[in-house]
Amino acid sequence: MSKTKSQILIVDDEPDILEVLELTMGRMNLETRTAANIEEARHLLNKYQFNLCLTDMRLPDGNGIELVRHIQENHPYLPVAVITAFGNMETAVAALKAGAFDFVSKPLDLNDLRNIVRSALRVGPPTVAKASINNDEATSITAKKMLGASPAIEKVRIMIERLSRGQAPVYIAGESGTGKELAARLIHELGPRADKPFVPVNCGAIPESLMESEFFGHKKGSFTGAVTDKDGLFKAADGGTLFLDEVGDLPLSMQVKLLRAIQEKCVRPVGFQSEIKVDVRILSATHKNLHDLVGQGKFRQDLYYRLNVIELIIPPLRERIEDIPVLAEALCRKLCDNMGMKPPRLTLEAAQLLQHYAFAGNVRELENILERALTMCNGTEISAPDLQLQAAEPVASEQTVMSGKESLDDYLERVERATIEKALAQTQQNKTAAAKLLGISFRALRYKLEKLGIE
Numbered sequence: 001m002s003k004t005k006s007q008i009l010i011v012d013d014e015p016d017i018l019e020v021l022e023l024t025m026g027r028m029n030l031e032t033r034t035a036a037n038i039e040e041a042r043h044l045l046n047k048y049q050f051n052l053c054l055t056d057m058r059l060p061d062g063n064g065i066e067l068v069r070h071i072q073e074n075h076p077y078l079p080v081a082v083i084t085a086f087g088n089m090e091t092a093v094a095a096l097k098a099g100a101f102d103f104v105s106k107p108l109d110l111n112d113l114r115n116i117v118r119s120a121l122r123v124g125p126p127t128v129a130k131a132s133i134n135n136d137e138a139t140s141i142t143a144k145k146m147l148g149a150s151p152a153i154e155k156v157r158i159m160i161e162r163l164s165r166g167q168a169p170v171y172i173a174g175e176s177g178t179g180k181e182l183a184a185r186l187i188h189e190l191g192p193r194a195d196k197p198f199v200p201v202n203c204g205a206i207p208e209s210l211m212e213s214e215f216f217g218h219k220k221g222s223f224t225g226a227v228t229d230k231d232g233l234f235k236a237a238d239g240g241t242l243f244l245d246e247v248g249d250l251p252l253s254m255q256v257k258l259l260r261a262i263q264e265k266c267v268r269p270v271g272f273q274s275e276i277k278v279d280v281r282i283l284s285a286t287h288k289n290l291h292d293l294v295g296q297g298k299f300r301q302d303l304y305y306r307l308n309v310i311e312l313i314i315p316p317l318r319e320r321i322e323d324i325p326v327l328a329e330a331l332c333r334k335l336c337d338n339m340g341m342k343p344p345r346l347t348l349e350a351a352q353l354l355q356h357y358a359f360a361g362n363v364r365e366l367e368n369i370l371e372r373a374l375t376m377c378n379g380t381e382i383s384a385p386d387l388q389l390q391a392a393e394p395v396a397s398e399q400t401v402m403s404g405k406e407s408l409d410d411y412l413e414r415v416e417r418a419t420i421e422k423a424l425a426q427t428q429q430n431k432t433a434a435a436k437l438l439g440i441s442f443r444a445l446r447y448k449l450e451k452l453g454i455e
Contacts, residue, residue, distance in 0.1 A: 181245060
């Protein structure tokens with residue numbers, strides 16, 4: 001029984017380009033239908049089932065971005081690749097932000113085109129064997145995993161659902177402990193790559209001397225200690241998603257190699273003479289301000305724009321205090337399940353104290369506080385003293401109330417400074433202990449101390 005050929009919709013009004021594209025797709029054993037404008041494309045999209053749409057950016061009745069948006073709204077799981085003018089990166093980025101799978105520049109590099117087509121066909125649209133997640137299911141999943149009812153977190157959930165349908169690189173910004181990796185996992189789990197690997201990597205935890213080997217792999221004997229061939233992180237994530245956490249910690253030398261791997265969609269393992277094609281979606285995150293690092297010359301601008309096609313901002317816990325009770329309850333259940341005990345209830349006073357606490361370490365700090373409280377409580381309830389928040393200041397106190405003469409940024413910085421200074425005072429200036437008390441890493445505390453100018 002012959003396998004059904006994939007169907008490609010080509011949208012272009014230039015006969016020469018159409019001929020090249022049809023010939024290339026035919027040699028890849030793909031069937032094509034063509035449209036000369038957006039109106040014809042919409043008609044064909046309603047009439048036939050396609051596996052990929054390949055469209056030029058300049059069309060007689062509009063531009064490719066309009067078609068990308070139409071497909072996103074009406075055929076959300078259909079990948080779209082756009083053809084842009086040479087060197088027009090702004091247009092390419094705009095198409096990616098609108099939901100395009102990828103882009104190829106004129107004059108056409110047929111190898112690049114074939115690689116994009118193969119990648120697009122691997123990830124979508126969903127088939128019977130690879131069931132898709134509809135909007136209601138996606139909403140249910142994000143609500144269960146990204147907890148809270150605040151407008152801020154609801155906005156994040158909506159963005160995650162939208163981002164999961166595309167393939168554009170996403171930069172996830174947020175403070176330490178806000179749940180950036182959780183957001184990345186949800187984007188992966190809800191998308192067409194869900195049945196492929198999700199590979200998270202902490203860029204700041206890899207020694208610089210081993211980075212190239214860790215990311216790209218190596219050949220046996222290529223350096224001291226290379227006793228066997230090894231696949232790198234890109235190869236491990238092939239077909240799926242590579243999550244680059246703390247990407248701001250990458251040294252400049254590695255940033256150059258990472259940029260090339262992302263642009264060329266191939267890697268060269270250490271000791272190999274040839275390159276290996278890889279197909280990964282890149283998600284990245286850091287608690288640092290990448291834009292500031294670019295200005296300081298510590299992060300490459302071209303890599304920044306390649307990673308930050310779409311930005312997802314995870315709000316700190318202090319900006320969604322109404323979510324704290326439901327988060328506390330869920331975290332208590334998880335911790336108690338691990339401990340094999342029945343979850344105690346949180347007294348009203350304890351819940352109020354948590355809502356008036358400036359969480360420098362966000363959700364991670366909340367979990368640490370509750371874990372400590374579970375060992376201190378009487379087993380049936382967690383009272384305010386069990387939380388051991390002596391270093392906290394009530395939100396409504398004179399020190400933390402927002403005055404009418406300061407900006408929100410100044411207010412938040414003042415609260416953060418006060419919280420860190422109190423933690424340092426409580427631990428007798430022991431920074432390691434203070435970081436643990438705040439529920440953040442030592443590196444994160446050191447960064448905050450430098451940013452705030454605290455000695």
